[in-house]
Amino acid sequence: MDFGESLKMAAKTLTANKLRSSLTMLGMIIGNASVIAMIGIGQGAQRLASEQFESLGPNVLFVSPGGNQARQRTNNIPRTLVWDDAKAISEQVPSAAGVSAQKNASFPVVYGSRNSTSLIVGATPEFLTVRSFDVEKGRFISEIDLKRNQRVVTLGADLANRFFGDKNPIGEEIRIRNVSFKIVGVLQAKGSFLGSNQDDAAYIPLTTMSSTLTGRSPYGLDLSFISISAKDEASIPAAEFQITNLLRRRHKIVTDDDFTVQTQKDILQIVGTITSGLTAMLAAIAAVSLLVGGIGIMNIMLVSVTERTSEIGLRKAIGASGNDILMQFMIEAVILSAAGGLIGTIVGVGGVVLVAAFTPLEAIVAPAAIILAVGVSGSIGLGFGVIPARQAAKLDPIVALRSA
Template structure:
C-alpha cells in the first residue's frame, strides 16, 4: 500500500459514518424535521429574548439621556419628629438651598428648582389639562431642552413673575395645530399667558409624554397655582460636573443640606436624592432579571428538544437493528456505530440551531421595526446558540448511539 493510501485510509474510514448518518437523515425527512422542531423553537426563543433585552435596555438608555446628563434629583422627605407625641414632618426645599449648593459644591455644575402641577390650558375652543412647570431659565440647559421656535424668557420676566411661558410640541399641536404660536396668548388656568418659545420634541419617557408641558417662571406658578410658601420648591434638579463626579456631588449636596437644615449626625435627613446613574442601574437590573427568566423558559424548550432527539434516535436504533448487525458482521467496530448515530444526533441538533437562529433573526427584525427600536442579533448569541445545539446533540444523542454500538451482532442479525 502506498504512503498516500495509508494516510487517506483513516480519513476515508472516518467519512463513512458521516455518509451513512446523512443518508439515514435523508431517508426520513419528515421525522428529521419534527425532531429538530424543539431545538428550532428553543434557539429562536433565546435569540429573540436576548435581542429584546438588549434593545429594550438601549431604548431606555436613550430615553433617560433625553432627561439630561449627570443628573441628580433632590426631593423633600417626610421624617418622624421627636417629642411627646409621634408625628411626621415633611421637609422643605428652598431656592436658598439651591443657591447654597451652587455656591458651596465644587462638583455641582447647575441647579434648577422646580414646582409642578396640573392646569387647564386653552386657546379659543381648544382646551385640555396639562402639566405646568415653574422653573428658572437654567432648567432648559439642565434637561437638555432646545427650542424649535422662540426662546426662554428674560431675567426681568422671572423677577416680575411675568405671565409668559414656553410650551412643548404636544401643547402646540393640541392648541394651535400647524400655526406658529410664538407671540400668541393662551389661558393657563384663569390667567392669560404670552408664549415666548416652543420646545423641540423629545418623545416619551417610560410612557409619559415629555412634550406635554408648559414651562413658566417659578414665582408665578408658586403664587398663582401651587399656593406654596415663599421661597419653597418641590424639587431640585442638578447636574454634576461630569459622570465621574456624580457620587461626590451627592455627598457634597447631602452635607450642605444637613448643615443648612440643622440635622444632627445619625438623624434621618428630611430630603432624599436620586441620580440618573442609579435609575439606569435599577433599569439594568430589572432587564437583566427579566432576560434571565425568559432565557430560562427558552432553555426548557431546548431541553424538551434534546429529549425529542433522544427519543427519535432510540426509535431509529430499534428500527435499524438488522442494519447495525449487518455492518458489524462485515467489519464495523463499536466506535464506527457509535460515531454514526452520534453524528446523526449532532447534525439534527445543529440544523435545528441554524434554523432557529434564522427564524430568530427574522423575528428580531420584525419586532424592531414594529417597536421602532434598534435591534440586531449579535454574533455572540448566534455562536452560543449553535454551540449549545451541538452540545445538546452530543448529550442527548450519546445514549442511543452507545446502545446501538453495544448491540450483539448475532442478535441484531436475527432481529425482524
C-alpha cells in the same frame, strides 16, 4: 468505518425522513431564536436607557424629596425640598455649574375644543441649560416671569403640534386647570425618557405654578426635584458630597436624610441592573425550549433505533463495530441540533432586526449570544443523543436480525 462515511449515511437517513427531521429540529429552532432575541432586545433596552439618561444633560445630578427608606415605607413623599434649597445649592456648592428647580404636576390643558391631560412643569430659566433643552420658536421662562408670577407658557413639541399643527402658536392662549396662559415659546423635540414623553409637556414659571395651580408646602415653595449640572465629570463626586452636607445642615438632619441625591450613573446602574435581570430571566425561560428540543431529539432517536433494528443487526453482521453504530446515531443527533441551532439563529437575528425597525430599540445581536445558543443546542443534541446511540450500539446482531 471512517467519520466521512458515517456523516454521509447520517445525512442520507435524515433527508429520507424530512418531515420527522424538521419537526425534531423545531424545538431547537424556537429555543435558539428565543434566546438570541431576548438577549438582543435586553441589550437594546439597556442601550436605549443609557442614551436617554445621557439626553438629560451632561454631568447632571438629581435631588429629590424623601430619603430611600422613606420612599420604601410609604408612597407619600415628603414636601421638604424647597426652592430655597435650590438657591442655596447654586450659591454655596462650588462644584455646581448650574441649578434648575422644578415642580411637576399633571393637569388638563384646553385650547378651543381640543384638550389633553399633560405634564405641567413649573421651571426656572436654568432648566434649558441644565437639562440640555433648546427653544424652537419664541422663548422660554425668564427671570421677570418668575418675579411677576406671569401666566406664560412654553409648550413641548408634541403638545404644540397636537393643538396647533402647522399654525404658529406664539401669542395664543391655552387654559391649564381652567387658568389662562399665554404661549411664548415652543421647545425642540426631545423624545421620551423611560416611557414618559418629554415633548408632551407645558412649561410655566415655577412661582406661577405654586401660586396659581398647586400651592405651597409648610416649608416653602416645594419642588419635585432639583437638577444640578456639575462643572465636569470629575466634579460629580465632590458635588454630590457638598450637596448632601449642605442640605443636611439646612434641614437640621441628625438621622435619616429627607432627600435623595443621585447621579446619572447611579440611576443608570439601577436601570441596568433591572434590565439585565429581566433579560437573564427571559433568556432562561426561552432556554427551556432548548431542553424540550433536546428531549424531542432523544425521543425521535429512540424511535429511530426501534425502527432500524434490522439495519443495525445487518451492519453489525457484516462487520460494523459498536463504536461505528454509536458514531452513526451521535452524528445524526448532532446534525439535528446544530441545524436547528443555525436556523434558530437566523430567525432570532431576524426577530431582533424587526423589533428594532418598529420600536425605538436598537438592533443589537451579540456574537457571544449566538455562540452560546448554538453551542448549547449542539451540546444538548450530543447529550440527549447518547442514550439512543448507546442503545443502538449494544444491540446483539443476531437478536436484531431475528426481530426484523
